[in-house]
Amino acid sequence: MKLKISKRAEKIKPSATLAISAMAREMTSAGRSVLSFSAGEPDFRTPACAARAAADAMARGETHYTATSGIPELKAAIAGYYKNRFCLDYAPSDIIVSAGAKASLFEAISVLVDEGDEVLLPKPAWVSYVEQVELAGGTAKTVDTADTGFVPTKESVLAALSDKTVGIIVNTPHNPTGAVYGENAVLALADIARERGLWVIFDEIYERLVYGGARHVNIVQAAPDIRDRVILINGVSKAFSMTGWRIGCALGPKDIIKKMDDIQSQIASSPSSISQWASVGAYAGADGETEAHRAEFERRRDILLGILDGIEGLKVTRPDGAFYAFLDVRGTKIPDDMEFCRRILEEKNVALVPGAAFLAPGFVRMSYACSEENIKAGAARIREFIRGLE
Numbered sequence: 001m002k003l004k005i006s007k008r009a010e011k012i013k014p015s016a017t018l019a020i021s022a023m024a025r026e027m028t029s030a031g032r033s034v035l036s037f038s039a040g041e042p043d044f045r046t047p048a049c050a051a052r053a054a055a056d057a058m059a060r061g062e063t064h065y066t067a068t069s070g071i072p073e074l075k076a077a078i079a080g081y082y083k084n085r086f087c088l089d090y091a092p093s094d095i096i097v098s099a100g101a102k103a104s105l106f107e108a109i110s111v112l113v114d115e116g117d118e119v120l121l122p123k124p125a126w127v128s129y130v131e132q133v134e135l136a137g138g139t140a141k142t143v144d145t146a147d148t149g150f151v152p153t154k155e156s157v158l159a160a161l162s163d164k165t166v167g168i169i170v171n172t173p174h175n176p177t178g179a180v181y182g183e184n185a186v187l188a189l190a191d192i193a194r195e196r197g198l199w200v201i202f203d204e205i206y207e208r209l210v211y212g213g214a215r216h217v218n219i220v221q222a223a224p225d226i227r228d229r230v231i232l233i234n235g236v237s238k239a240f241s242m243t244g245w246r247i248g249c250a251l252g253p254k255d256i257i258k259k260m261d262d263i264q265s266q267i268a269s270s271p272s273s274i275s276q277w278a279s280v281g282a283y284a285g286a287d288g289e290t291e292a293h294r295a296e297f298e299r300r301r302d303i304l305l306g307i308l309d310g311i312e313g314l315k316v317t318r319p320d321g322a323f324y325a326f327l328d329v330r331g332t333k334i335p336d337d338m339e340f341c342r343r344i345l346e347e348k349n350v351a352l353v354p355g356a357a358f359l360a361p362g363f364v365r366m367s368y369a370c371s372e373e374n375i376k377a378g379a380a381r382i383r384e385f386i387r388g389l390e
């Protein structure tokens with residue numbers, strides 16, 4: 001007899017990004033030369049100082065449970081980082097370290113969202129936000145940004161508010177569009193949070209990766225008076241090319257962080273001790289590598305845009321941050337993003353992620369966290385594919 005599964009589990013959808021990456025890997029192992037642009041992770045190696053710190057920690061026997069919310073050394077490193085980078089003071093009790101930013105987000109959402117609550121999400125949206133809000137019993141209400149350069153405006157956010165709205169989840173630099181919210185946009189969100197008594201989950205996991213004249217704006221630095229209603233999300237995954245180590249963090253009001261700690265204590269005990277030490281090493285010594293990665297991503301972005309520019313039917317808004325380009329395929333002969341991704345994978349061996357995975361049908365996401373050679377070949381295949389469509 002089939003086991004009954006919960007309604008909660010029935011509703012949850014697997015990550016479409018990971019599913020496409022898996023499909024591309026399967027095709028590769030079947031001998032096809034697939035160029036995959038679906039990954040959401042930097043392709044660089046973990047900085048040597050982080051790997052060394054992990055090896056040293058293992059040799060010292062730092063292989064046991066740690067404090068649930070993270071080792072003091074890592075919290076001190078995160079606090080020091082926020083002080084240097086954003087002139088913000090966070091005490092160890094305002095910080096929790098989790099197994100990736102995704103886990104920090106889920107814990108924050110679990111603490112803040114009740115059954116029936118509504119949470120605003122600028123759309124396109126990273127789907128894990130939607131799934132996590134729904135797992136907590138809430139409803140995600142989207143705010144469309146496609147006509148405003150993928151940045152929400154005060155008017156569009158206000159229009160989505162209802163008396164059930166409890167908070168807003170913001171991500172800048174943005175996955176999947178690469179948009180970077182300027183100071184005015186961030187201040188407008190802060191105004192709404194202040195005026196309407198909302199909390200803000202501010203996911204700045206890509207904050208080190210901004211290009212050209214773009215500057216990342218931290219909402220607490222820009223509007224210090226709303227600090228008590230903001231949970232900042234960050235981590236080592238994208239900044240230090242350490243996705244597999246699974247270390248993320250949240251910074252926010254003590255009472256919220258304490259509740260997140262309570263949840264974490266029941267589901268994970270603590271993040272990996274060795275990964276935490278690796279992260280201490282990264283914060284201490286990998287700043288130069290992060291800047292080198294940033295510069296390399298910017299160079300690759302420019303190469304990609306140079307090739308995609310001028311393809312008839314394809315519209316690309318220049319991404320100012322993260323490592324994704326979000327291509328508008330609605331003007332091509334295949335305006336359906338799922339069909340576009342399926343056919344280009346089958347016919348040109350190019351793996352892209354359909355915009356539907358980000359609540360944005362008609363768009364496809366292309367990651368440029370891969371070699372220059374692959375970017376050039378992939379973009380050329382996209383051009384060929386679109387031009388060859390009947």
Ligand SMILES: Cc1ncc(COP(=O)(O)O)c(C=O)c1O
Nearest residue numbers: 040100101102126175235237248
């Ligand atoms: C917007 C955003 N937030 C959070 C995460 C999760 O990061 P981590 O790998 O640290 O869980 C990702 C990863 O893709 C992301 O794109």
